Amino acid sequence: MLDDVIFWVLALLAVAAGGMVFRFDSMARATFALLTSLLCVGGEVLLLGLDYLGVVIVLMMTIEMAIMAVFMVMYMMNPAGLMPMTMVHNKKGAAVICAALFAALATGVLLAPWPSRRGEPSSDPTMDLGLSLMGPQMLTMMTLGFSLFATIVATVVLATRRGRYDRFGDDLKRRAADDPVRGGAGR
Numbered sequence: 001m002l003d004d005v006i007f008w009v010l011a012l013l014a015v016a017a018g019g020m021v022f023r024f025d026s027m028a029r030a031t032f033a034l035l036t037s038l039l040c041v042g043g044e045v046l047l048l049g050l051d052y053l054g055v056v057i058v059l060m061m062t063i064e065m066a067i068m069a070v071f072m073v074m075y076m077m078n079p080a081g082l083m084p085m086t087m088v089h090n091k092k093g094a095a096v097i098c099a100a101l102f103a104a105l106a107t108g109v110l111l112a113p114w115p116s117r118r119g120e121p122s123s124d125p126t127m128d129l130g131l132s133l134m135g136p137q138m139l140t141m142m143t144l145g146f147s148l149f150a151t152i153v154a155t156v157v158l159a160t161r162r163g164r165y166d167r168f169g170d171d172l173k174r175r176a177a178d179d180p181v182r183g184g185a186g187r
Contacts, residue, residue, distance in 0.1 A: 007047050014040035027072050035065040052126045 017037035024030045038061035046054030122128045134141050 003047055007044065010040040010043045010047070013037075014044070027076065028069060031065055031069050031072070035061060038065075049121075049125050050129060053129065 014037045017033045017040065020033040021030045021037070024033060039058055042054050042057035042061065044054075045057055048054075130138060
């Protein structure tokens with residue numbers, strides 16, 4: 001019973017926050033409204049018993065929206081996006097398209113022949129989801145993920161101009177370092 005109430009509260013909050021994305025006249029406020037909507041969706045996934053996927057959604061959306069806010073502050077002519085601006089162009093056309101799409105999707109949901117449950121729910125839905133998505137390629141995908149992570153770390157290490165001891169030159173016993181970068185310990 002409590003799960004049903006939480007589900008509907010999160011669902012209504014997600015829809016309301018998603019609608020507010022288009023009502024706010026500030027990029028920053030729209031970003032946080034979108035974050036609220038996506039966090040509610042992550043909460044819904046957690047309620048469905050897909051803990052790993054729900055946590056990934058929450059973490060990914062939080063980090064994504066934080067990065068988007070940082071880029072807004074850095075690159076927009078309107079710092080922090082707090083000054084009023086229009087977020088929607090061709091409002092009437094967009095409203096007509098959205099209403100028609102919503103009507104079509106709602107009709108599809110209500111008229112679709114949904115299958116009835118057969119059998120019992122899985123004891124480990126996260127494992128079953130992984131197997132459904134990746135099938136026999138689970139080991140391949142895990143290896144690929146580790147390889148990509150190692151590549152990113154190696155690229156960052158190789159991209160740095162100098163290493164830990166480069167500022168000492170050949171004489172590592174020298175007390176003061178000859179630091180070519182201003183503000184270093186050698187100044």
